[in-house]
Amino acid sequence: MAGPAGPAGSAVPHPRDLGLAEARALVQRAVDKAEQLGLRGAVAVVGASGTLLTASRMDAGGPGGMARARSKAWISATQQIPSSEHLHRMTTIAPPVAAGFAQASPEALFPGAGGMPVSAGGVAGAGGVVVAGIAASGATVSPFFPDGVDPRVVSADGKPANPEDLLIAYALQIPYAGQHGDDQKRWEQRYGDLVIDPADSLGMAAAPPASRQAQLDWARALCDAAMAEAQRRGLRVAVAVVDRGGDPVQQDLMDGGPAGGVAVAQAVAGAAALFGCESGELAAMFVRAETVAALVVPPVLGVPGGLPVRDDGQVVAGLGIGGASPVICHDIARTAVAGVLP
Numbered sequence: 001m002a003g004p005a006g007p008a009g010s011a012v013p014h015p016r017d018l019g020l021a022e023a024r025a026l027v028q029r030a031v032d033k034a035e036q037l038g039l040r041g042a043v044a045v046v047g048a049s050g051t052l053l054t055a056s057r058m059d060a061g062g063p064g065g066m067a068r069a070r071s072k073a074w075i076s077a078t079q080q081i082p083s084s085e086h087l088h089r090m091t092t093i094a095p096p097v098a099a100g101f102a103q104a105s106p107e108a109l110f111p112g113a114g115g116m117p118v119s120a121g122g123v124a125g126a127g128g129v130v131v132a133g134i135a136a137s138g139a140t141v142s143p144f145f146p147d148g149v150d151p152r153v154v155s156a157d158g159k160p161a162n163p164e165d166l167l168i169a170y171a172l173q174i175p176y177a178g179q180h181g182d183d184q185k186r187w188e189q190r191y192g193d194l195v196i197d198p199a200d201s202l203g204m205a206a207a208p209p210a211s212r213q214a215q216l217d218w219a220r221a222l223c224d225a226a227m228a229e230a231q232r233r234g235l236r237v238a239v240a241v242v243d244r245g246g247d248p249v250q251q252d253l254m255d256g257g258p259a260g261g262v263a264v265a266q267a268v269a270g271a272a273a274l275f276g277c278e279s280g281e282l283a284a285m286f287v288r289a290e291t292v293a294a295l296v297v298p299p300v301l302g303v304p305g306g307l308p309v310r311d312d313g314q315v316v317a318g319l320g321i322g323g324a325s326p327v328i329c330h331d332i333a334r335t336a337v338a339g340v341l342p
Contacts, residue, residue: 017047041138065138261323269320
């Protein structure tokens, strides 16, 4: 992976996160491989600062996967180790210490295996500084070998390659290495004593570009339109598209955008989707909007910046912008929706 962004030809004196374009490219490679494997889930990239950079949920990926992927990516980015190593540490140290870490690190609520750090020189451990972490999770993204998949596709160098770890290794363009520790056992449960010749292994072979992600493509187009409008105004913001239940489908943070905008964008998008109104109208709907917000999961925020997106009169999504003044974020969202929807 390329190194942290900075002025051309200059040294960068401060730590930087991976750039959005590179983070999105990682996610796209993971999505390509996941679709080839018949998997459905979410992929998230978190910067070394702990800030979400980009995340995508595949069609029919199911709610909750994004949160799990984000948590594992956060662990890998900030602890600078594979999340499997973090899991090992948390299960071998004294329970009060592990509990204290979890309490002090609310982003690390799901310490599962599968997340990998990314360095400026490639995968962490190759001599580069960690600039991000990447992980996947979701409806069918797991270390279990899916029923019906060609066993050659889940094999690398003649050895079992569980799908979750495989798509992350493929995204990073590094040799496959299982993170869950039970590839052989799960292979035997699915395929028995089948042996794949190394020359026939297709796990790391090129995957065709994903072509069956209509909802994700639409959500990305909406985010792209919002970021283009923000760029036109000289602003750097965070953007989120959530489904009608408030679960994220696509999230992006423009390079140099304020980290706090990520949470705001998701929360105003959630308010718009869950209540079917502009997020700024939430306060007018309820005398104590903050009390209602405390009852709702995912989070909602009753300030301008979020718009409901409708199809044939029905709310199907919410678009949220964060990182600039609420009034300007609202205007950016309106321009993006008008430019993408018929």
